[in-house]
Amino acid sequence: MAKKEPKQLKDLFEDALKDIYFAEKKILVALPKMAKAAQNEQLKAAFEKHEAETEEQVGRLEKVFKLMGKDAKGKNCPAIVGIIDEGKEIMDEYKDSPALDAGLVSAAQSVEHYEICRYGTLCAWADELGMDEAKELLAQTLSEEENTDQALSELATAVVNQEAQRQAAE
Amino acid sequence: MAKKEPKQLKDLFEDALKDIYFAEKKILVALPKMAKAAQNEQLKAAFEKHEAETEEQVGRLEKVFKLMGKDAKGKNCPAIVGIIDEGKEIMDEYKDSPALDAGLVSAAQSVEHYEICRYGTLCAWADELGMDEAKELLAQTLSEEENTDQALSELATAVVNQEAQRQAAE
Numbered sequence: 001m002a003k004k005e006p007k008q009l010k011d012l013f014e015d016a017l018k019d020i021y022f023a024e025k026k027i028l029v030a031l032p033k034m035a036k037a038a039q040n041e042q043l044k045a046a047f048e049k050h051e052a053e054t055e056e057q058v059g060r061l062e063k064v065f066k067l068m069g070k071d072a073k074g075k076n077c078p079a080i081v082g083i084i085d086e087g088k089e090i091m092d093e094y095k096d097s098p099a100l101d102a103g104l105v106s107a108a109q110s111v112e113h114y115e116i117c118r119y120g121t122l123c124a125w126a127d128e129l130g131m132d133e134a135k136e137l138l139a140q141t142l143s144e145e146e147n148t149d150q151a152l153s154e155l156a157t158a159v160v161n162q163e164a165q166r167q168a169a170e
Numbered sequence: 171m172a173k174k175e176p177k178q179l180k181d182l183f184e185d186a187l188k189d190i191y192f193a194e195k196k197i198l199v200a201l202p203k204m205a206k207a208a209q210n211e212q213l214k215a216a217f218e219k220h221e222a223e224t225e226e227q228v229g230r231l232e233k234v235f236k237l238m239g240k241d242a243k244g245k246n247c248p249a250i251v252g253i254i255d256e257g258k259e260i261m262d263e264y265k266d267s268p269a270l271d272a273g274l275v276s277a278a279q280s281v282e283h284y285e286i287c288r289y290g291t292l293c294a295w296a297d298e299l300g301m302d303e304a305k306e307l308l309a310q311t312l313s314e315e316e317n318t319d320q321a322l323s324e325l326a327t328a329v330v331n332q333e334a335q336r337q338a339a340e
Binding site (some may be wrong): 096110125162165 | 185267280327331332
């Protein structure tokens with residue numbers, strides 16, 4: 001517990017918390033742009049719904065920081081920066097294309113999978129560290145991210161991918 | 171089908187194929203470094219096993235390019251670059267720390283989730299495009315990635331996270 005001891009699981013937990021806090025803030029900036037770009041109304045609505053959820057998720061992370069007696073603080077997260085850059089590339093390269101929405105879904109699912117992975121890890125570490133209340137908050141967000149990913153898969157298969165093909169055939 | 175038509179689902183499929191081909195090659199470079207850094211022998215073995223699988227996955231992607239009558243070619247993938255950079259940060263910051271292996275697992279799972287997402291999308295698009303043979307190859311890799319992610323979760327919960335805590339208490 002001394003200050004000079006090597007970094008421990010609780011430090012890793014705190015670093016990962018800062019990483020996902022930074023990521024959620026970036027996602028909050030990206031989602032309205034994706035909603036604006038989406039051609040299909042259902043996809044637009046899905047992005048808008050997830051934006052509202054993301055705001056609550058940021059609030060939950062702030063609660064976890066508080067439970068740890070720490071100030072909520074982000075830490076540069078190169079992964080989310082890269083994932084969001086890839087989404088921007090798709091928005092540029094597929095602008096006005098029949099495949100734009102299919103590309104937007106794939107970009108959004110990369111974001112979701114990153115979050116599913118991070119929240120899954122944070123839940124496992126909170127469990128190991130005996131941080132029950134934190135784990136409950138994180139598990140709530142994990143479940144929302146999994147539902148969002150599932151909803152995007154369904155929308156892609158049932159509507160968006162078919163529309164891309166239909167428009168291409170016109 | 172004309173050259174000047176806007177980009178279509180098949181173009182998106184090809185772009186995503188190039189993206190994951192680039193990503194798999196980067197992962198092939200990262201995995202031996204992660205295996206070398208891992209303290210736990212089971213984790214080391216898991217990374218080595220996945221390296222061998224990744225080589226086969228690269229081969230499958232080359233087969234998909236061939237089915238499309240294209241040369242296998244990568245496309246810069248900022249997402250995997252960011253995800254791997256985050257893994258490098260953990261290797262540096264947690265070197266000689268009891269939490270290093272737990273951090274390595276989390277980094278590897280970010281990679282797995284990126285791949286799960288991309289291969290899932292590629293399978294859905296191959297399906298929409300009627301590319302049955304390609305879909306079969308991609309689904310085989312998707313299943314391997316899901317198994318690797320599951321194995322890493324189990325190893326983390328059963329061994330690695332507990333070791334991080336035990337060593338921290340010593």
